Amino acid sequence: MAGIITVRKLSKQYNPPDGPMAINEVDLQIQEGEIFSLLGPNGAGKTTLIAILCGLFPPTGGDAIVAGHSVVRNPMAVKHIIGVVPEEIALYPQLSGRQNLRYFGLLYGLSGQELDEAIDDVLTVIGLADRAGDKVGSYSSGMKRRLNVGVGLLHRPQIVLLDEPTLGLDPESRRRVLDLVLQLKRDHGTTILYTTHHMEEAQELSDRVGIIHHGRIIALGTPDELIETIHAGDTLRLHVGESKVSAPLLDALRQVRGVKEVSAEGDAITLSLLHAADVLPEILRIMQEAGIVVSSLTVQQPNLEAVFLHLTGQRLTVMSE
Amino acid sequence: MKKLLVIAWKEIVSRFTDPIVLLFTIAMPLAIAALINLAFEGVVLGEGIPDTNVPVGIVNRDKGGQWGNFGEIFVLAMLPDTEASIFPTELPFELFTAREIEDEGQARRLVEREGLVAVLLIPPDFSEALAAERATVEVYINDRYGFRGVMFGSVVEILANIISTSEATVRATVSVLARDPRTRAQLESGRLNEAMSDLAITAAMPESNPIQIRLLNNPGQSAQVELTRYLAAALAITFTGFTALMGSASLWQEKAQWTLQRMVITPTWPGIILGGKTVGTYLNGLIQMGMLVGGMTAMERLLSRGPSQGAQIDPLGLLVLILALVAAATGVGVIIAGLARTYTQAANYGRAILLLMGLVGGIFFPIELFPRSFDVLSCVTFHHWAMDGYLKLSLGGSVVSILPHTLILTAMGLLSFTIGSWFVRRRIGFF
Numbered sequence: 001m002a003g004i005i006t007v008r009k010l011s012k013q014y015n016p017p018d019g020p021m022a023i024n025e026v027d028l029q030i031q032e033g034e035i036f037s038l039l040g041p042n043g044a045g046k047t048t049l050i051a052i053l054c055g056l057f058p059p060t061g062g063d064a065i066v067a068g069h070s071v072v073r074n075p076m077a078v079k080h081i082i083g084v085v086p087e088e089i090a091l092y093p094q095l096s097g098r099q100n101l102r103y104f105g106l107l108y109g110l111s112g113q114e115l116d117e118a119i120d121d122v123l124t125v126i127g128l129a130d131r132a133g134d135k136v137g138s139y140s141s142g143m144k145r146r147l148n149v150g151v152g153l154l155h156r157p158q159i160v161l162l163d164e165p166t167l168g169l170d171p172e173s174r175r176r177v178l179d180l181v182l183q184l185k186r187d188h189g190t191t192i193l194y195t196t197h198h199m200e201e202a203q204e205l206s207d208r209v210g211i212i213h214h215g216r217i218i219a220l221g222t223p224d225e226l227i228e229t230i231h232a233g234d235t236l237r238l239h240v241g242e243s244k245v246s247a248p249l250l251d252a253l254r255q256v257r258g259v260k261e262v263s264a265e266g267d268a269i270t271l272s273l274l275h276a277a278d279v280l281p282e283i284l285r286i287m288q289e290a291g292i293v294v295s296s297l298t299v300q301q302p303n304l305e306a307v308f309l310h311l312t313g314q315r316l317t318v319m320s321e
Numbered sequence: 322m323k324k325l326l327v328i329a330w331k332e333i334v335s336r337f338t339d340p341i342v343l344l345f346t347i348a349m350p351l352a353i354a355a356l357i358n359l360a361f362e363g364v365v366l367g368e369g370i371p372d373t374n375v376p377v378g379i380v381n382r383d384k385g386g387q388w389g390n391f392g393e394i395f396v397l398a399m400l401p402d403t404e405a406s407i408f409p410t411e412l413p414f415e416l417f418t419a420r421e422i423e424d425e426g427q428a429r430r431l432v433e434r435e436g437l438v439a440v441l442l443i444p445p446d447f448s449e450a451l452a453a454e455r456a457t458v459e460v461y462i463n464d465r466y467g468f469r470g471v472m473f474g475s476v477v478e479i480l481a482n483i484i485s486t487s488e489a490t491v492r493a494t495v496s497v498l499a500r501d502p503r504t505r506a507q508l509e510s511g512r513l514n515e516a517m518s519d520l521a522i523t524a525a526m527p528e529s530n531p532i533q534i535r536l537l538n539n540p541g542q543s544a545q546v547e548l549t550r551y552l553a554a555a556l557a558i559t560f561t562g563f564t565a566l567m568g569s570a571s572l573w574q575e576k577a578q579w580t581l582q583r584m585v586i587t588p589t590w591p592g593i594i595l596g597g598k599t600v601g602t603y604l605n606g607l608i609q610m611g612m613l614v615g616g617m618t619a620m621e622r623l624l625s626r627g628p629s630q631g632a633q634i635d636p637l638g639l640l641v642l643i644l645a646l647v648a649a650a651t652g653v654g655v656i657i658a659g660l661a662r663t664y665t666q667a668a669n670y671g672r673a674i675l676l677l678m679g680l681v682g683g684i685f686f687p688i689e690l691f692p693r694s695f696d697v698l699s700c701v702t703f704h705h706w707a708m709d710g711y712l713k714l715s716l717g718g719s720v721v722s723i724l725p726h727t728l729i730l731t732a733m734g735l736l737s738f739t740i741g742s743w744f745v746r747r748r749i750g751f752f
Contacts, residue, residue: 054586057751079588090579092331094339106327107587151583 003029004067004159004191005053011061012048022048024215025062030193030208035185037202038195039304040212041314046195047087049212050163053193054084067158080109083157087164089144090151093137097128097147100136101154108155118154125180126150142173149177153184159191160184166201181205199304211308218311223304230310232302233260234276236283238269243292245269252286259283276301324589325597332568332601337608346609350560351616357552358620374418375469378440380428381421386448389501395443395458396421397497398480417473432463433716439463439473457533464538474536481532553617554711555684557610558704562650562675564609568602569654569741570667576749577664591752595742599651606647614639638720642710645730649703652737653678659744678702683709706730 007028013021023045030036038046052059053066055075063070069077091100101119110118123129126146136144149165162181166174178201184190196202202209203223211219211226219226245264253262253271258279261272273279276299287294309315336342379399383392399419422428428440442459450456460477462470498504572595575581584594657674661667679685681695682704699705710726746752 051582056582056586076588076590079586084583084586086579086583088579090583092335092580094335095331099334103327103331104583104587107324107584107589109588 004032005030005064005193007049007053007062007064009062010049010052010059010064012045012052012057013060016060021215023052023059023212026212026215026217028210028217028220030191032191033185033189034207035181035192035194035205037206037209038193038212039197039199039202039209039308040195041197044197044212045215046212047163048215050084050086050161050193050195053078054082054161055079081158083152083155083160085149085152085160085162085165087167089141089148091136091144091147094135096133096135097123097139097143098132100147101132101151104151105154110155118156122150122154125153125183127176140173142169142176145169145173145177146180149180156188157190159193161193163195164197165194166196166198178205199308203304209304211304211311213308213312219307226304226307227302230302230307232306232310233272233274234302235300236271236273236276236280237298237300238271238283238287238294239296240267240269240287240292241295242267245292246290249286249290249292252290253283256282256286325593325600328584328594328597329601329604332571332598333604333608336568336605346560346564347612347616350556350613351620354549354553354556354613354617355620357556358549375416375473376437377417377419377473378422378428378431378437379419379443380423380425380440381443382425382445383443383447384445384449385501386451389448389498389504391448391451391456391497392443393497395441395477395480398483399441417476429461432461437463439470441473441477451532455533457535459535459537461537471536474534478534481534549621550715551712553621554708555679557613557617558646558650558684558707559675559679560613561606561610561647562653562679562704563672564606565602565647565650565654566657566671566675567654567668568598568605568651569658569745570661570664570671571602572598572658572745572749573661573664573667581749582751585751591746595745595752599655599738599742602654603647603651606650607643610643610647614643634714635719638714638718638723639711641720641727642707642714642723642730645727645734646703646707646710648734649706649730649737650734652734652741653703655741655745656737657741659741659748662748679704681705682707703730703733706733 005028007026010023010026011021012023013019026049038049040046051057053064053071055071055078058072063072066078067081069081071078095103098119101122102115105115105118123132126149128143128147128150131139131143136147139147145165149162152160152162166177169177181192181194182205185192194205206223208220208222209226210217219229250262250264253259253269256279258274259271260274263270271283284294305315379396381392381396383390400421422431422440425442428437428442431437432440439460439462442461444457447456447458458477460474462474464470572581585591654671657671658667661670681698682702683699684704706726706729710723713722
């Protein structure tokens, strides 16, 4: 099935012929109505891919077809279809929120009542209706981010490209943006290409995820599929407080079926498990019989961070700092 | 077209809703103009010229005659530090500093624009007329300088008398004649000795002074340019240049804050974006000029302690000149933005370039004070044409009189925009 976005051997080299390859022969297909996340550290090529898809600059190789239009041959047609939310807060601080929306709405070809309605709708969706008349320079960073998203949605695009839309946001504002993305898909069936270096966001939002590293897509699939590929289990962490952990206890834990690895450090015992739910009662029983009081425990399931670590040997969170 | 106007409108709203911008583009020049008004009210350009070293000119168009070039005698006599100078450096000669000017039109303009107090105009047939019967020279005087111009006329008259009576003059005359190859040939052949003697005798007779002096008053003598108006115009031109520069430099600012990219990723052609920003910058310049002209006029009326000494300026001429000036300034702004790589570069280097252009263009000091080699350089600045046009209007000129200025300024704007937009597109990268 042909995707609404089909990327074929897309490459971009800055300052050719000796400049760096920002993206290198990327192949990708995004289906209509899905949320596709591009996960990768800073400098992986996410923003370059978005910039080419929205017609900001042409690729040095390959092509991308967006809703039937080539970004190389007919970028203007593509621009009508897509909405873009850049990583930067691309707004005029000296203008009000409403003036910013009106300005970009006019550039998208909206006018009259259609424009007024679109502005009101977007202001409601992003929760800024009561501050629409204030200058953007007086907004908090969360409000600016939301308005930044709002501008990209103004012309009710079929496809929305969001480039790190939660960058620098506090948890509450971040939650609002994520909910907004989910709402777009749920209520409008919008196709969303979402780039992030936060694996939790990708995992929560995405129908499918592409992991990009050094300009290449190194893994592609649903979050579950990607996690499955690395055959990683759960990690159980038991906090034992002042209780003394003995070597026989650790041996006893290692004997439990489904436990792959056991280690103790400080006041915690860490166990690698196939499935935490299957073995947790047995582990707690052994701990009780050994007279060890478990003050708290955490179960960490495998995630995209682990997938990235597995594929690249590097931690995503460290690389993005 | 609609999008172009939308972008232009945004430029205007962004600029004129920013208090800092208003402070620097409107309030500051008006405040400076107010101070100038208070300090120099009533001072007229040229009145500050000293009573010694009074600048005068001499235009020798004499083509010479059978006896040589008699006009050259005036030149030798009047130019300072001439080796061949044959006149004593005593009063009243030492009061004047003369310079030779080749073009009569330019010399007249300098007198009219108050670069010179007066100019001696020697006609092409002076030597022939002098040999035949009587010759006439003209002294074109700017009456604004009162006695200085009249005194120069007297000096020329004295000079003419000296030429016709002094033995030294005869010697100089003979010397000049002797340097002429044709005369030299005739002397060597012995055919001219008698004629030379006759010439000396004739010249030595006071009643036979063959040189008539005609004093001409500057036709624009009633029109004066008050210093406050000159400086107000200089301020307005300078600040309009800055506004145009900052408008164009804002391309880099928008690139840095990503609003330029956001415009580009809307279905809007890059040419429309650049055009819209340029039209916006142009309109901002016009609005600023309107506010400055209005503000300065009101201020002049409020602070004036007496009736204005200057002529009424043709409002249509001023409007046309402003339209052309802002076009030129906008075009130059685009070039400067196109040569920069960042907003800071464009703003800082641009301001320095504009100040330099203003200096060379003669808006801070009259260009006549600079060496003549600056004349050409001055002509490539919009400051020069704007100020020259303004002075013409101030001296009572009409819109027709500044037609060349407006055409040159408009052409300057279009050419600069064409070149500048090419640079901008290359530098910005995604245009």
